[in-house]
Amino acid sequence: MPQPKYARESLTTMTEMVLPNDTNTLNNLMGGRLLHWMDICAAIAAQKHSNRIVVTASVDNVSFSVPIKLGNIVTMQAKVTRGFNSSMEVNIEVWAEDIPAGTRVSTNRAFYTFVAVDQNGRPIEVPPVIPETDAEKDLYTSALRRRQLRLVLAGRMKPQEAKELRALFGVTDEG
Numbered sequence: 376m377p378q379p380k381y382a383r384e385s386l387t388t389m390t391e392m393v394l395p396n397d398t399n400t401l402n403n404l405m406g407g408r409l410l411h412w413m414d415i416c417a418a419i420a421a422q423k424h425s426n427r428i429v430v431t432a433s434v435d436n437v438s439f440s441v442p443i444k445l446g447n448i449v450t451m452q453a454k455v456t457r458g459f460n461s462s463m464e465v466n467i468e469v470w471a472e473d474i475p476a477g478t479r480v481s482t483n484r485a486f487y488t489f490v491a492v493d494q495n496g497r498p499i500e501v502p503p504v505i506p507e508t509d510a511e512k513d514l515y516t517s518a519l520r521r522r523q524l525r526l527v528l529a530g531r532m533k534p535q536e537a538k539e540l541r542a543l544f545g546v547t548d549e550g
């Protein structure tokens with residue numbers, strides 16, 4: 376198994392300015408453009424952690440509750456929360472800044488899953504993550520539940536095999 380790595384080693388920050396070609400007719404950043412930027416930022420974090428080529432396996436739900444305006448500065452920060460076998464979960468947070476107005480708001484957050492692959496595109500082992508801060512430790516622990524939930528939703532795990540989720544909902548073997 377590859378040597379464990381600290382979560383902080385994968386920290387990746389990416390900054391973009393919202394230009395006219397990034398917006399819809401209301402002059403707000405298009406959701407698809409933001410997802411594209413987030414995918415790149417999160418993929419770089421996953422590459423830093425695994426030192427491998429990575430592919431996006433899934434993205435958990437992303438809400439667009441705050442519009443990001445033309446001219447805003449978008450900052451994304453991504454970090455690997457946990458490595459499993461060949462897959463890694465990446466937490467990404469997004470902020471929008473209006474520099475002339477002096478405002479900065481948190482706009483989005485998502486969990487991406489990336490799989491490290493070899494030169495033939497086959498999944499390959501990734502290093503375990505060493506969490507250090509309280510936030511990193513919380514994300515590390517809860518990553519197992521999120522993994523089980525997304526694998527159940529993707530039809531890759533039977534609900535009865537999702538032990539962490541069963542424990543969370545107080546379900547025992549008796550039902």
Ligand SMILES: CC(C)(COP(=O)(O)OP(=O)(O)OC[C@H]1O[C@@H](n2cnc3c(N)ncnc32)[C@H](O)[C@@H]1OP(=O)(O)O)[C@@H](O)C(=O)NCCC(=O)NCCS
Nearest residue numbers: 430431432433459460461462463488490498525526529531
């Ligand atoms: C992701 C991919 C490599 C998985 O390949 P596979 O043959 O299904 O491999 P496995 O069944 O061995 O799964 C490999 C890992 O992917 C994870 N995985 C697969 N589908 C997943 C999903 N929907 N959500 C989260 N993790 C997933 C598995 O849990 C496994 O993780 P682990 O090794 O840490 O336990 C393959 O499906 C693929 O290449 N997909 C296309 C990726 C791509 O093109 N992304 C860009 C999309 S625009």
